[in-house]
Amino acid sequence: MSRSEMLKSNSMLQDVKILTGNEVAAYAARNSKVRVVAAYPITPVTPVVETISKMVESGEMLARFIRVESEHSALAACIGASAAGSRAFTATSSHGLAYMHEMLHWATNARTPIVMAVANRAIGPGWNIWADLSDSLSQRDAGWMQFYCSSNQEIYDTIAMAYKLAENEKVLLPSMVCYDGFVLSHTSMPVQLTDLDDFMPEYDAVWRLDFDDPFTHGNILPPENFAELRHNIQKSHDKALKLMKEVEKEFYEVSGRKTTLKMEEYRLEDAEIAIVTMGAIASEAKVAVDSLRDKRVNVGLLRVKSFRPFPEKEIKRVLDDISKIYVFDRALSPGSGGPLYQEIKSALAFTQEKRIMPRIVGIGGIDVTKRTIERAIFDKKIWIKEVVA
């Protein structure tokens, strides 16, 4: 670390606070200069809504907070606010996200770069409030960018970076910043609330509803135009992948942190076995990798952070020399299997012979320990439904 970097990080250490993932998401929205928030309470994301409400009422956050009557309306209001030229934010979980489904698609086609915090939770019945990534992963095709965080610091950084990426005129896509319910949403960790003034200026919309230059948004779109819009959305996802490095670099310059948007490689250089996973489980997987390495198992970790757009080429490159791959999913696509497993299999199709093995873990909030992951490498079981203490 250079002297200037050290000074920078020292000065930033003063801003370290012990915060839950939900509080961090609220502060990230405030510091990203969000001006309209519309949200509805749902466990486990509710503290985001409460914290924002408190900050707006005390004047600590300069924003309008619309206390809507449903998640469907929450996202509708955010879409309207974004179309009128404001940076908009919402947060939800589970049933709330499912209820938003129609508007998720609307936000994408409307080209409104909203950012939403998602505290991942299972969908009932039976009622289950615990961590499970099936809520956001089942929204895979709604057109949103999706980032899965592994720590509270990452939630803060990623919300800011997601706005930066989403608002780029070549991207203009909405974005979900996802984190495991309770595991991150309610766990306190030290977090630097880096000042974002140099990183995130006041929102300057690429397009907005304008009284002096009126146009009609979202009217009937004939097939050829519709196909063009959808093609453009795909191109925007491709472009977003390319722009991630730039955003990461820009963020590093203000924070001194190398927070990834795309993916993270851990001890993969000489690995013969790779663990691939996302979210909080990836943090635990690092511990498992260290422990396995101590036992002379040549294992490394690939943490996928961006599920949409999916960094297929990079993943292929990173896993090229590795013959045994274990994909851990805290989610299920019933009738197929783990959603991340599907993606990894498809990314590695037509490469040299590999064994790609699915592991379904942590469903409905089952605790995933270091030992769960270690044992899963040696066991043949796909489903792990118990806590391995």
Added chain:
Amino acid sequence: MKISEIEQEEFLLAGTSACHGCPSSMCLRIVLKALGKRTVLVVPACCTSVYMGPFPNSAIKVPVFNTAFASAAATASGIKASLEMQEIEGEVVVWAGDGGTYDIGLQALSGAAERGDDIIFICYNNEIYSNTGIQRSGATPFGAWTTTTWTGKKEHKKDVAELMLAHGIPYVATASTGYLKDLYEKVKKAKKIKGFRYIEILAPCPPGWRFPMDKTVMMGRLAVETGMWILFESVNGKTRLTGVSNQIALGRRKMKDVREYIKLQGRFDHLDENEIAEIENYIERKWRRLISAEEGSDILMFKTV
């Protein structure tokens, strides 16, 4: 107000793809004249989504934001919040059919009304899902044929204007395609008030109600003259009947036989005398519930009987 005082500038341009005799386009033209240039129109799925014309063209000369069926009021709330944060003056107005108001849009409408968001919600009520080809809605009257009530609707309609009164919002009004000047004045009045405002227009739909397309205005008048549709206005809780409805209540005008209204509409062709009597009962109940006339006064308070 004289008709000549109505705004000359057109914000709904000629040549829309609306059906001939369409009450919605007729009223939207007047509504936009009353609202003026600094208006954002929020349109959920409805006939207007179609007749405003396909991309890249539009028949509407103010900013229009199309939104999903259930979401009109919430989308408008978001747009207004954004304009307020940016200190941009402008009216945000929902233009929704009865499906997007009475049924799928009701939750968002009630939420926005309860929050008191500073928007105007206008429902053009043609008493059916007309854009999808004439299906029954919560606003379809008893007895009416639709493609989902082939033998006539068995239930009476609900009344969202009354429901809006129960929300305690500062402005609620009903209007009819039969009286466009009255509609213009009511929109103008709503524009002067801050907070959540609701206007509902009865919009007789020629293909949906099965009557000739040159009878739209006449049908809008007959609805009021027969008491099937009641014109009123409520400003900050003070409610009074307006126009022909007020004259009927004051006894200055005789309420016409409802048969004059329903016999002109193919959707009521199959009704027998018992069913017509049920409609007459509905009208009586409605009027009794809505008004309690004070002798010599044109201020009529709403009272539950």
